[in-house]
Amino acid sequence: MSHLDLSEQEIIRRKSLEELRSLGIEPYPQAMYEINANTKDIRENFDPEKENFQEVSMAGRIMSRRIMGKASFIELMDEKGRVQVYFNRDEICLGEDKTLYNTVFKRLLDIGDFIGIKGYAFVTQVGEKSIFVKEFTVLSKSLRVLPIVKEKDGKTYDAFTDSEQRYRQRYVDLVVNSNVKDVFLKRAKIINTMRNMFNERGYLEVETPILQPIPGGAAARPFITHHNALNMPLYLRIANELYLKRLIVGGFDGVYEFAKDFRNEGMDRTHNPEFTVMEIYVAYKDYNWMMDFTEEMLEKVAMALHGHTKLKIGDNEVDFKAPYRRLTMTDAIKEHTGIDITGMNEEQLRKVCKDLNVEVDETYGKGKMIDEIFGEKCEHHMIQPTFITDYPVEMSPLCKKHRDNPELTERFELMVNGKELCNAYTELNDPIDQLERFQDQLKLSEKGDDEAMFIDEDFVRALEYGMPPTSGMGIGIDRLTMFMTGQDSIQDVLFFPQMRPEKKAKVEGPEDFIAIGVPEVWAEYVIAAGFTTVAKLRENKHTQVHQQLNGYRKKNKLDIAALQLDEVEKWMAE
């Protein structure tokens, strides 16, 4: 990179880097740096009367500086927070040579640099716990300028807020916005709390394939990729359900997985193309047991994070204290529309939808219409955690039919703050029924439903060997983290949310193309046909370019001579 591309401040920092080296100071030393205290230790445990922390060795980033001639204060930030550090010229430079203070500390170090310090803890005149430096070491030089965020009395000034930069350069966000780290610490705690609970009960944490030949276990559009050696398509998993159930067939009584799933669908505040789901399957249980289990789990998570169960989510206060209300889908619809859909046929339901102004398609079956009514009229009312149970059979091809009503399934979703958080079944373990349900999905697929499930013959085969009665549950970890930490965007609970590539397509002028031999009359059309840069043009085979450009000429009826293949080939030479 030439200095021409750098800002003034970046050039100054690079010069400082060279100057450090010329003074015999390596800005990126190899040796480890011994640390015996962190900033949190000092803040919480330093007591001047006890005279502790009198020989500390600490390390971190310089986050601010207040230089007053021969004395200076900096703020040093490590993983645990910040502490004030005092530098005094004559304490650092014991002899006549004051270079280490005047030049190295004052001039060559910058905000963002990592340093190590040795010294002792003390309290300043204004009463702030600080470290008195006897010796410091440059540990890593920062060449880019961090955003400067200042704070006074809990009020933040000049906060680093540009969401694009915060997500693209999360490392900067984490360095300068102290509250961001907290969300991710809580996310880890949520996962650990769940994992501990499962392990205590003897369930086994497992890993199942992410690359799957058949994307099963959910209805969603998958990402597709290609395996070269096998010369076959593979899909990134949309769910891991069918693999976990195979393990129940294999004889494990409880298995769970924290899994990244991938869905090739729209992105918004609550959807990212890759997201984390926890799925758990327990043998010899049903969905009633799973509801008890789920509410116990969520109460534990809330307690572990906050010490209580009442959380503010948006404008609502949501209480995760068990037990949660349990409501069948039919009763929920009755409660919010006054209509009892029990026993209605397709025609009657269609009329109900019309009366309720719920938009439905001609192709919708009973199940889908009921689901639409619920989605439109009920879902957003479910603020407190509520188990919605007994979904129509058409919507749930992997779920066992209801013990009292074959049109329904033993399924529940847990709704919180008007959104789905968990999804669970008494799992379908009748292989003949399962095959029929897959075949129904195939019919939907033939009708053009691109999200209908594929038939997984091996999964049916596994069921034929016998799967014990089992209940399974899935919970969206990103969404749970949003609820538990009060974030309203999924991007704020993912370190690296999906973004479009940031490199802008550089547009070159026709003269750049003429320079590589493109005829003058063609130059602007080459750009118009989509080859906006010479580099882009050269990414293609000359035969392809030739075809495409003559195609463009024909389509737009250009009154110029068609291109010859050998002519195009000459453009490609570097």
Add this chain to the structure above:
RNA sequence: GACUCAGUAGCUCAGCUGGUAGAGCACGUCCCUUUUAAGGAUGGGGUCCAGGGUUCGAAUCCCUGCUGGGUCACCA
């Protein structure tokens, strides 16, 4: 995908009905030995997202595109 708002210095932002770019922090130089959004003096720093158009003249108006945010649609 639709609508809508935004993009100006490293960061946060001003910039009027079009007249050729500003502040605070940060940075350079100088002063300052317990400060804390340290302070004082002084100076430098810009492809005003990109491309086109209107105009004598565009950061500003118009068009197209790029990127991001919000709302909606899609999404068990």
